[in-house]
Amino acid sequence: MKIRDLLLENCFFTDVNVKDKWQFFKEISACIAKEVGLSPEKIEEALVEREKLGTTAVGGGIAIPHSRVEGLEKIVIAAAISRKGLDFEALDKKPVYLIFVVLAPENESSLYLKTLAQLARILKQEQVKKRLLEAKDIQEFKKVLAEIDYEY
Secondary structure (H helix, E strand, O other): OOOOHHHEEEEOOOOOOOOOOOHHHHHHHHHHHHHOOOOOHHHHHHHHHHHHHHHOOEEOOOOOOOOEEEEOOOEEEEEEEEEEOOOOOOOOOOOOOEEEEEEEOOOHHHHHHHHHHHHHHHHOOOHHHHHHHHOOOHHHHHHHHHOOOOOH
C-alpha cells in the first residue's frame, strides 16, 4: 500500500479558504461522502469527535485529522493546502498549511496505524513538505509523493 494510492483525487483542495477547522471538517466531509457513498454528517461527526479528544495538528504546519468510520469499505485519504494557514490549535501554536484527512473502516487497525505512521515519516522531511505545499494540482502532489512514498 502507498499513500498516493489512497488519495481521493476529487478531494484534493489546493487552497482551502475556511474560517476554522470545524468548517474545514464540514467541507471535506461533503467531498469525501460523495466519493465513498456515506453521509457527510457521519464523516464529519467522526472527524469532530476525534478532534475533540485533542488536536490532530502535529506541528510544523501539518495536521492529520483521522478517524474510523462505520460503513467505510477501505482506507481513504483527502488532502488540502491552506495558503494562508488555518488555526488547528496546534501545540506549537503555528497555523496549519498542509492537511491530510485519513479515514478507515471501523474494524481496520493495522493498516490504519501503518498509514498514519507512513504519513508522519513522509511529512517530517522539510523538502518534501515544501514541495507538497507548492503543488498546483493533484498530479503534482502525487508526483512528489511518488518519489518518496514506499510500500508499507
